[in-house]
Amino acid sequence: MLSPRVVRPQAHHGSASAGSSSSRRHMVDADAANACGGVPEWEVGLPSAAELTPLSQPLVPPALAAAFGIGPADAGALPSSLDARFLHDSPTSHLSSRFDDYDEEEGEGETEDAATEGRGEKKARMVWTPSLHHRFVEAVEHLGEKGAVPKAIVRLMNVDGLTRENVASHLQKYRLYLRRSRHGGVTITQPPQAPPPPPCFPRLAAQAPPQDTANRNGYCPFVSYTTSSDAIKQ
DNA sequence: GTTGCAATAT
């Protein structure tokens, strides 16, 4: 379900002609349907229980969930007592998300999974699909401004093949986006961290629709994060 | 070693 895509760099030798295939990225699963292409039901149809299951389920076994009075339908909300004990990497790869192969390449038809990329090949470029980004945002918000460091985010997201570098790069852009949003007059509907409520993943239904930043292509990163002269310097 | 960030590369 949650299938972040990886775009394998084509094995062009010599002069790596980049950009030749960068426009061929596509999204084939629910991401496309739920992408923020101006669809208000963005967060309604999207992840819900099924989407978050891989993240929350292995962390909260049924017994524990029962103890906390949460069920599978409550997968969107993690108990506030969620801590590092449940966040370590688990071998339950079948429960965790995993990069998909990006086949249908135009050039060499070689495909490779992100988890099998260790064969001396170039690392595949990951694609931050809306659902994956959503999970990222959840992790960031869950960890709070202080705790949202790449390492912790990677661990929380629990996505196979997702590296700290991936997250660091994404986080860098994400922060720029947030900063720009706050200063640039664009009121972004993303509470940095709710003060009173305990640190837990926000319910998806309660999630603010990021439609103001959505781009019509179905992929909604953080708008353009080009440094706007002033304002964003820190 | 990790993190954040700017600059740069692909």
Add this chain to the structure above:
DNA sequence: TATATTGCAA
């Protein structure tokens, strides 16, 4: 354009 990489300072 999106993501990766690098270099540098904390």
